[in-house]
Amino acid sequence: MSPLEKERKYMDSHKDELLKQYGGKILVISGEQVTGAFDTMEEALQGAVTQHGLNNVLIRRPSEAQIEFCAPALTLGILNANSTRPDNSTR
Numbered sequence: 001m002s003p004l005e006k007e008r009k010y011m012d013s014h015k016d017e018l019l020k021q022y023g024g025k026i027l028v029i030s031g032e033q034v035t036g037a038f039d040t041m042e043e044a045l046q047g048a049v050t051q052h053g054l055n056n057v058l059i060r061r062p063s064e065a066q067i068e069f070c071a072p073a074l075t076l077g078i079l080n081a082n083s084t085r086p087d088n089s090t091r
Contacts, residue, residue: 006031007058018062029058 010032011018018027018034026044028036028051035051038044041059048057 003056004058011058011060011062015062022062024061024063026059026061028052030055 007029011027011029022034022037025037025039026041027034028038028044028048030052035057036044036047038047044059048059
């Protein structure tokens with residue numbers, strides 16, 4: 001089974017139900033379970049990392065075409081999503 005195949009099948013087979021329950025929210029799906037519903041992609045990505053770490057999850061709105069994100073650099077440890085570097089955005 002390819003990565004996220006289970007999540008894609010769940011989303012596709014429950015699309016109407018998910019649209020009714022979550023509307024236009026961006027969903028985080030792991031296995032056959034919605035683990036988060038968010039208003040923005042940034043919130044969804046942060047929620048997914050917080051809850052699932054480096055595990056693969058499907059992130060998308062039920063009303064949209066499928067978009068997948070895969071970050072091998074995170075999985076392989078080349079990049080770290082929980083960086084301890086100070087935030088340089090205020091400089």
